[in-house]
Amino acid sequence: MKRFSLLAMVIPALIGSCTADSKKQVSQNKKDSTEIQVTDSVNRKAADNKTILARREVPVLCYHQIRNNIASDSKRAHDDIIAPDKFREHIKMLADSGYHTIQPDQLYNYLVYGAKLPDKPIIISFDDTDEDQFTVGNTTLKKYGFKGVYFIMTVSIGRKGRISYMTKAQIKQLADEGNTIASHTYDHKNFAQFTEEDWKTQIDEPTRKLEEITGKKIEYFAYPYGVYKSSTLHKLKEHGFKAAFILSTARDEQYPLLTIRRIIDPGRYTAKNLYYSINKSFNKTKS
Template sequence: MMKQLSALLPLCVFGMVACQSKPANSDKKTLSDSSSKASTTTEAPAANVAKGPIDKAAIMARKQVPVLCYHQIRDWKATDSKGAKDYIVQIAAFKEHMKMLADSGYHTILPDQLYNYLVNGASLPSKPIMLTFDDTDLDQFTIAAPEMKKYGFKGVFFVMTVSIGRPHYMTKEMIKQLSDAGHVIGSHTWDHHNFKKFQGKDWETQIDKPTKKLEEITGKKITWFAYPFGLWNEQGIPELKKRGFIGAFQLAEKRDPNEPLFTIRRILDSGYWSTKTLSNSIKHSF
């Protein structure tokens, strides 16, 4: 999977504009446009951040919570490559997948809840799951968020700040609206630069400035991070900690027992998957 990610996810930066098919006026839609079939969840408790050393062995021993990762939610086009379709969940399929999760009794949780569970042993709702979205795509706001609202689902949106306000990407106002609606906004660097290559001024460009911008937009502290391409290294984790992050998400590689909170696993909900395949993957991947 890592080879695929390195080859394909650069599509998620500037080239991904060509993979979008949203009309310009679609960004006028708001989260209140869709009717809600389920009451929205109550606000999740904030992370009770440990003051001293954490019990890493205890974290590794706890059952993993399934975490799904999405990029584009749109219908395939003739120009989409076979590999790119892994990262493009078609609209009808996304709606079917959300309904399947709701019908199967899953309850979405947010990162601070996950932290409290892993570090402090706090309880979680039955069949917890986390929905995460990378790269700031407009369709995450216009399609994914309204569909999630039908079931009272909340998600985590990892924002790549270079894209904010560009065609086919979310605006500052949309990001603020997602945050105000109870979703979590996380950092995903400035322009999707490989985390393993960060050095010198990269920390300011890729982490400090984007984090400050997101905090200005949301009015909230940004404490969660997602690695571009899912790639990370142990040398960079102390830099995230120094900047106030309390956890970070990779993709499908094994967690690092020395840094379990900064190597939280996710799996892609592939554009090729049926609801049955997704259900089985959730059950067997975590």
Template sequence: MKNLLSCFCLGFLLVLGCQSEPRKIVPEVPLVAVPAKIVAAKKTANHAATVLSKKEVPILCYHNIRDFSASASGNIKVYTVKPPAFAEQMKALADAGYQTILPEQLYNYLVFDGPLPAKPILITFDDTREEQFTIGAAEMKKYGFKGVFFIMTVSINRPGYLSKEQIKSLSDSGNVVAAHTWDHHMVTKYTGDDWNVQLVKPKAKLEEIIGKPVKDFAYPFGLWNTAAIPEIKKSGYEMGYILSTKRDTTDPLYTIRRIIVSGTWSTEGMMRSIDSSFK
């Protein structure tokens, strides 16, 4: 009993002692947020061999979007797609899950391994025809598609061709305006001042109209040679577009492949051509 009482008194004194001791103030340590890991964008450009080894993005090339008769020439039939067929093709692309990309995204994919959607596609138009705006762009808009419009500057404001206002509207609505020379003269025949007339001046004219840099160039008839590539580079273009011929192994960015969508193709034929041409 005596031992029990002693233990009780000792415990009581210890409690009193703890309560009487001044409280220690521990300074609050602020929480420091740990920054998220930032993955730096790739800065080293891919070599030509790497660019050539990458899976090609399908690129379609349209010219005229208008009706033609059964007796029309073979050339007209190849370069002209009827409006109902164009509408059907855009719907088929959307239904198949394709998403349009633009040249900047293609460039970043080829040069810096940038990301692409699961089923990317570029839709391009050559030769400045007015129906590319009134029918082409209007139809693509239904599916959120954007396109690339290669302009011959000699044609601007002429009847049946795009006006300055339409070109500006295309650019302002998210499409890309690009160069297709002054008058569709073959690049393989340029000499002397032709480079300035066909490459430099059209680029400056289009930039004046849209208020943005013009970085892309399409060869008339898809014809190119190695002598043209340094001149195209010097003129300030980042990429050059051909048709479905062999690419240059030294400068593949200046021989980007496209296929012409023929007016003789069915929609199913066009879809098959995409698969077979861009493996």
């Protein structure tokens, strides 16, 4: 009888131990999977430009201001403004439709090394540092377990006024929570008009400032207005960038990693419009 009682005590303990070990293994598997994605570049040969261009494009969305329109907004500005309620509706649609947000490092490893991505991957990006991207954008993404990419224009950090901009503390928080902080120049100067001095003021100094704020390397860039100049794309690599993002124009065949396409989610779109736009714009490959 005593022997039976002893077994009765030991067996549940063993089962509990196995369950704990199983949970620990699941957690480790997730960690290992993440590490495989990050270290793929060590184990595989980098793809050439033709291969990169032939890979199926990953949808990348671009947002600017998340607020309601006001009377002084120009007609052109309406494309860059989306109402908070509509933004929340669009992000909910993405979650309900099975999309999974990824970060630029994952996209880079996929394009260059063929690393695996989750089902229905998507990048959600924000330009210009507006504070509503933190208060509305980040809050909404977190609700669905999403992460974003924030392209920061450093001249605006901490500015307050009719439009308020993110503070250093908010940018640091975004980075600490696993979002990507990236560069969008110092003051939104057109990349196609860069002078030699601009590589210091518009590129190197903003990079240093963002690295000081986040404690992380800044390796991704978005062109103001989506405009680039083919003859100077090579200099972005020389200044430490792994990839850069345009808007909806064609990619450069010599520098596909430095001309990754995005589309703007206009404020006039319904969630259904956005869904169709994503599929029309990105569900193709280039051979």
